Amino acid sequence: MEPPDARAGLLWLTFLLSGYSGAQAELHVSVPPRVEVMRGEQVALDCTPREHPEHYVLEWFLVDGTGARHRLASVEPQGSEFLGTVHSLGRVPPYEVDSRGRLVIAKVQVGDGRDYVCVVKAGAAGTSEATSSVRVFATPEDTEVSPNKGTLSVMDQFAQEIATCSSNNGNPVPRITWYRNGQRLEVPMEVNQ
Secondary structure: OOOHHHHHHHHHHHHHHHOOHHHHOOOOEEOOOEEEEEOOOOEEEOOEEOOOOOOOEEEEEEEOOOOOEEEEEEEEEEOOEEEEEEOOOOOOOOOEEOOOOOEEEOOOOHHHOOEEEEEEEOHHHOEEEEEEEEEEEEOOOOOEEEEOOOOOOOOOOOOOOOEEEEOOOOEOOOOOOOEEOOEEOOOOOOOOO
16 A cells, blocks of 8 residues: 555646646547458558547557457558558568558458458557458359259158259358249258158
């Protein structure tokens, strides 16, 4: 426990700093919360501090499946452009940062559909971060229906497979719906009696 004089000194310091305009500054970052893109296109994630601090560092991180962050870029404004370093993490083509500080992902693939965190550090103005979720969509290949080539019995007590339907390489995974005579069938997902 602190002596009474120390607590009084801390309270007095807090009171003095509350009158200092820099102590009340709170940094906010603006990013698009959700970005949807088709596979093969390019996406540029924008991150801007709303308060426009005099000097700041902007960092981009990729969040993996375990929640761990991996640094992608660290940039600083230099006049009207941003300069810094980019870590590709083995991605081809590599991540880039454009002259406006946006994280550029060229030729987006399904695996790029992740969360990207922008962290802005502005010294006394504080640190703030925001997350942008990238969702990648891909048109599936043509649907393929394969009929059962065996003999089907109407006398059998068990359900029998009439045909299979597949649609590959779509993202998200395509939903397959069966119809008979123009009416939607409620097909059980398990084969049972």
